[in-house]
Amino acid sequence: MALKRMDNVGIVVEDLEAAIDFFCELGLELEGRATIEGDWAGRVTGLGDQHVEIAMMRTPDGHSRLELSRFLAPPVVSDHRNAPVNALGYLRAMFTVDDIDETLERLRARGAQLVGEVVRYKDAYRLCYIRGPERLLIGLAQELG
Template sequence: MAIKRFDHTGIVVEDLPAAIAFFVELGMEFEGQATVEGGWADKLIGLEGVRSDIAMLKTPDGHGRVEVSRIHTPAATGSAPWEPVNTPGIPRLTFVVDDVDDSFARLRPHGAVLVGEVARYEDIYKYAYVRGPAGVIVGLVEELS
């Protein structure tokens, strides 16, 4: 048995329209939105009475997708982790962008906050981590050569 392909990454958020706007500003394409509920959803995520709104976004090359979801019921029992980057299990999404500084400037009004500083790795990459929707860490990589 082998993996056929990577399909998508999912992120649960509190504000679905804001998360959609964040990823669209980053350059992802909005694919669509739907409400998910019923017995199959309950079985899938191991909770009862699930009702969730989900949105799918894809990268311009069509190979990467992000699902953002707002789960209305049942109510969450905790909040998103805002742990440092070195904490095991903390999700991190990384995107290659045309310009790190411009991308961060466009994402800042959508709540993006730098985790550290914008850094250069030799003459190869310019790289930054920002906090995005629900505190997820989003890497922005600019290829310099």
């Protein structure tokens, strides 16, 4: 059997509302929200009794999703938000945008900070990393030509 698709990428946050607002500003759409709890959930994650608020964000093309989670129980055990991009196991999400400068301007109003600088890769892309809500590392790419 072959792989069918990647369903979503999950990111754990403290402030779910701020994360939803930020990713909506980036251009993702809120697909739905739910509270996840119960025996079945704990068996899937191995965390036992858990209580989690989630928000599923969908890209405009409908092909990709970002699952934002806020754990109420058990408590968060580790924090990787300040890790550099070369840290083992570190997660960053990359999004393709129409206009990187306009996107940066809008996201800076929501607290985003440019990590390095906007760079050009050959004649293919303009790229940058930003720190978004809760210092999450997010990549932006603008296709050229």
